Amino acid sequence: VTFQHIVKSYDEDLRYLHDQILSMGQLVIDQLEKSITCVVRLDKELANSVIQNDLQVDRLEHDLEAFAVRMIALRQPVASDLRHVIAALKISSHLERIADYGANTARRGLSLAAVGVPIVGASGLPRMSAVAQSMLHDILHAYAARDDAQAIAVWQRDVELDEMYMSYLREILTYMMEDQRNISSCTQLLFIAKNIERMGDHVTNIAAMVHYLISGSLFDKPRPKGMHTTAGKEIP
C-alpha cells in the first residue's frame, strides 16, 4: 500500500481519516443513487459504471484500513483519538458493504436490461432507496459535525425503511402471483429491495459507531433493525 498523503503530524493524521471517511461516504451515496436509476431505466452503461466505480470504493476502504492500523502502531492513540481510529476502521467497512449492495443492484440491473422488457414493480424502488440515501447522508453529517442527537435519530430511523420494505415485498409478491411471467424479474426486484433494506442495517451500524465515537459508549440494546423485526414476516 502506498500513501499519497504525506504524514506530517498526529492531528493531520486524524484529519486525514476524517476527510477520507467523508469522501468515501459521498462516493457511496452517489453509487446508491445510480444503482437504482440504472434498474429503473434499464441503463446498461450506467450499470457498468457503477460496477466499475465499486473497485474505487474497495480501494478506499483498503487504504483507510491500512492507514488506521499503521496509525495505531505508530501513534499509539488512546481515549477519544483511539475511538476516532477504531470508528474510522468500522465505518469504512460498513461503507464498503453498502457500496457492495449498490454494485450488486447494478449487476441485477444489467440482467434485467438484457431481457429488455419494462419491469413491473420497479417504480417502487427509488422511493425506498431515497430513504437509505438520506439516512446515509444524515449519518455522514452527524459524523462530520460530531452530532450525537442526529446519530441517535438515524439509528432509530431504520424502522421506517423496514416498513417500506415490507409493503414493497407484498406488492411484488402479488405481481408474481398474478402472472408467472413476472416471476424472474420480480425475484430480481425482491433481492434489490433486500439490498436496500440491508443498506439501512449498515447505516444503523454506522450510527452506532458515530454514537460510540462521540459518547464513548456502545449501544447496549440491539439495533431496532429489519433483520430482527421483519425477517420471515414480510412474506404473507
Place this chain on the structure above:
Amino acid sequence: VTFQHIVKSYDEDLRYLHDQILSMGQLVIDQLEKSITCVVRLDKELANSVIQNDLQVDRLEHDLEAFAVRMIALRQPVASDLRHVIAALKISSHLERIADYGANTARRGLSLAAVGVPIVGASGLPRMSAVAQSMLHDILHAYAARDDAQAIAVWQRDVELDEMYMSYLREILTYMMEDQRNISSCTQLLFIAKNIERMGDHVTNIAAMVHYLISGSLFDKPRPKGMHTTAGKEIP
C-alpha cells in the same frame, strides 16, 4: 461492560482473544446447523432457541470488541500482536453477521412452520448449509493453527458455494412457476439460500483476516465471491 476474565498478563490477554474467537465460532457453527434443521423440520421450538441464542453471540461480539479496544489502549500492541487484536475485532464482527443470518433463517423457519404444510424445495438447503458450516469450521481451524495455506484454501472455496446457490435458485424458481401456491414459501427459501451464500462471503472475509494475521499482508485482488460473480446471473 464487565470482564469476568481477570487480566493477568499481556500474553494471557492475547490468549483470551484467541480462545474467545474460537468459542464464539463454535457457537456460530452450532447456530447455523440448527437454523437449517428448524426450516427443514418446521420445528418452532428449535427456531426459537436459535433466535434466543443469537443474543449470546451479540454479547460475545460486544465483549470481545470492548476487550480488544481496551487492549489497544492499555497494552499498545505493535506488529504481529496488533494484527492479532485487529484480526480478532474483524473476525468477531463477521462471526456476528453470520449468526445474524442464522437467526434470520430461524425466523423464516417460524413463518414457514406457521403455515404448516411441507415446503417444496427445502430439502436442498442442508447440503448447501453443510458447505458453509464446513468452510467456517476450516477457517476456525486455520485460525487456531495459524495455517495460512488452509486460510487461502477456504478463501478460494466460496466459488463452490456460489455454484450450489445458483443451481438451487434455478430449482426454486421452477417450483414457483409450476404452481403459484409455492410462491410465498419459495420466496422464503430464496432468502434463506441467499443467507447461506452471504455466510460464505463472510467466511471468505474471515479467511482474508486470518491470512493477514499470519502473513501481515492483505489480499490485493478482490475476493472470488458470489456478490461479484453471481449477482443477477442466478435468475434465468
